[in-house]
Amino acid sequence: MQLRKLYLLIVLTGIVSANCRAGDSAMDRATLRGLKAVNVVVDPLNADMERMGLNRDNLRSDIEQKLRNAGIKIDNEVGEFLGLNVSSARMRRGPQALLLNLGVYQVVILNREKATKTVAETWGAQMVMAVSPKAMDRAVVETLDEMIAQFITAYRAVNPL
Numbered sequence: 001m002q003l004r005k006l007y008l009l010i011v012l013t014g015i016v017s018a019n020c021r022a023g024d025s026a027m028d029r030a031t032l033r034g035l036k037a038v039n040v041v042v043d044p045l046n047a048d049m050e051r052m053g054l055n056r057d058n059l060r061s062d063i064e065q066k067l068r069n070a071g072i073k074i075d076n077e078v079g080e081f082l083g084l085n086v087s088s089a090r091m092r093r094g095p096q097a098l099l100l101n102l103g104v105y106q107v108v109i110l111n112r113e114k115a116t117k118t119v120a121e122t123w124g125a126q127m128v129m130a131v132s133p134k135a136m137d138r139a140v141v142e143t144l145d146e147m148i149a150q151f152i153t154a155y156r157a158v159n160p161l
Contacts (some may be wrong), residue, residue: 022103022124024154031122032104033158037075040064043085053137059084062141063148070152071161079119080106082151086140095130098139102126102147125150 022028042060050056063084064074083105089097103124110116125147131139 022121024125024150028123029154029158032155035080037073037078039076039078039081040074041081041083045086048090049086049088052133054140066148072155095132098129098131100127100143102151123154
């Protein structure tokens with residue numbers, strides 16, 4: 001029964017995240033054109049994830065270093081940011097559901113009312129998976145590496161060196 005609940009959670013999370021987030025389409029990539037620098041923000045991790053070896057500051061530092069290595073400028077003063085959210089659903093036994101969302105957030109202006117501004121995700125990558133609690137930290141780091149590579153590819157597609 002627990003495994004069934006886990007699969008249901010993974011499917012529902014995937015459906016919700018796919019319908020509510022930006023993706024990596026040509027139109028999403030176009031929103032990265034002209035982006036000179038990004039701020040990197042990692043949402044707080046829950047206590048279970050921290051106990052399993054994840055550290056918010058280390059994740060942010062790793063992301064920043066990979067971006068710098070790719071020639072993407074980091075600037076903590078700009079409004080555009082690359083945000084990471086990692087969440088998990090804890091089960092009594094067995095694997096845990098894990099959701100990673102990496103997205104670029106930018107200030108956007110409503111077309112119908114130019115005075116209205118908001119922050120929206122304009123590019124994003126999501127990953128939903130089931131992982132063993134013992135492998136949580138490794139799974140997050142490896143998956144995040146893939147997602148950052150995907151962002152760098154998207155960024156370079158519209159901002160060549």
